[in-house]
Amino acid sequence: MHRSLKVAVVGDRDETFRPHVATDEALRHAAAALGVEVEIRWLPTAPLETDLSGVRAADVLWCAPGSPYTSLTGALAALRHGREHGVPTLGTCGGCQHMVIEYARNVLGFQDAQHAEYDPYASRLFVSELTCSPAGKTMPVTLAPGSRAATLYGGTRTEERYYCDFGIDPAHQRTLHDGGFPVTGEDDDREARVLELPDHPFYLATLYVPQTRSTPDAPHPLVVGLLRAAL
Numbered sequence: 001m002h003r004s005l006k007v008a009v010v011g012d013r014d015e016t017f018r019p020h021v022a023t024d025e026a027l028r029h030a031a032a033a034l035g036v037e038v039e040i041r042w043l044p045t046a047p048l049e050t051d052l053s054g055v056r057a058a059d060v061l062w063c064a065p066g067s068p069y070t071s072l073t074g075a076l077a078a079l080r081h082g083r084e085h086g087v088p089t090l091g092t093c094g095g096c097q098h099m100v101i102e103y104a105r106n107v108l109g110f111q112d113a114q115h116a117e118y119d120p121y122a123s124r125l126f127v128s129e130l131t132c133s134p135a136g137k138t139m140p141v142t143l144a145p146g147s148r149a150a151t152l153y154g155g156t157r158t159e160e161r162y163y164c165d166f167g168i169d170p171a172h173q174r175t176l177h178d179g180g181f182p183v184t185g186e187d188d189d190r191e192a193r194v195l196e197l198p199d200h201p202f203y204l205a206t207l208y209v210p211q212t213r214s215t216p217d218a219p220h221p222l223v224v225g226l227l228r229a230a231l
Contacts, residue, residue: 004037005230008054010078010095011064013042019065019093019163019209026211027062029219030227038227048074055081059230060088063095065163065209068117076102088202088229090222093164096205097127100168100176100195108179117166126176128169134162134187134208141193141208147184148204149194152225160193160208167207168192202229 007027013020024040031038042064043054049071055061061082069075079102082089091099097115104113104126114122116129138161143150150156168176168183173192177183185194185206197203202225214220 005059007040007060008058009042009062012070022211026214026223029214030223033219045069045071045074048078063091065093067094086201090226091205093209096207099205103181126172130167141185144184152221162208
């Protein structure tokens with residue numbers, strides 16, 4: 001009998017957006033590789049402001065691309081639950097950016113930490129528009145030796161595809177790193193591309209979109225690692 005994992009995908013699903021379709025596909029590829037079943041449920045962000053029952057019932061959380069979300073508050077509430085309750089959680093693209101905002105507000109105490117997509121003129125932007133947009137490009141990432149990401153990839157260098165124009169503001173990269181949410185992957189300009197919580201079963205954020213590179217024959221190692229952590 002196959003073990004079944006409940007996966008809650010936090011995001012406002014759009015069937016025409018390739019990364020959303022690829023999210024489901026990558027989960028199925030990883031599940032097949034591990035010999036488990038996955039029950040995938042997308043959770044729109046607005047209801048999460050008042051109802052986290054779908055999040056609490058999940059074995060796995062994935063905060064999907066596609067920001068700005070309908071509700072910033074709802075997305076942050078779901079991510080806080082995953083972080084505080086040890087639920088294996090992956091955030092990709094917009095999901096990564098929201099993991100940063102949640103951590104900055106609720107752990108580092110920057111209640112005014114903001115994302116430029118929601119408020120470009122905010123005084124404390126932890127996520128800002130990238131000066132050189134990687135959207136649509138496949139670019140190299142260097143991973144810190146010994147990090148969870150490097151262990152899952154089996155090396156310290158990879159190439160991944162991007163869909164976003166926003167990233168971690170360089171002024172706050174060190175703040176996050178020193179505050180316990182270390183940057184474990186950088187591009188060739190030393191800008192943050194992967195962050196992870198070292199003392200969590202699996203809490204990993206990537207600015208790129210790994211799911212678009214997953215195939216049935218080669219499931220993405222980060223997605224396999226996410227599900228394995230839940231097992």
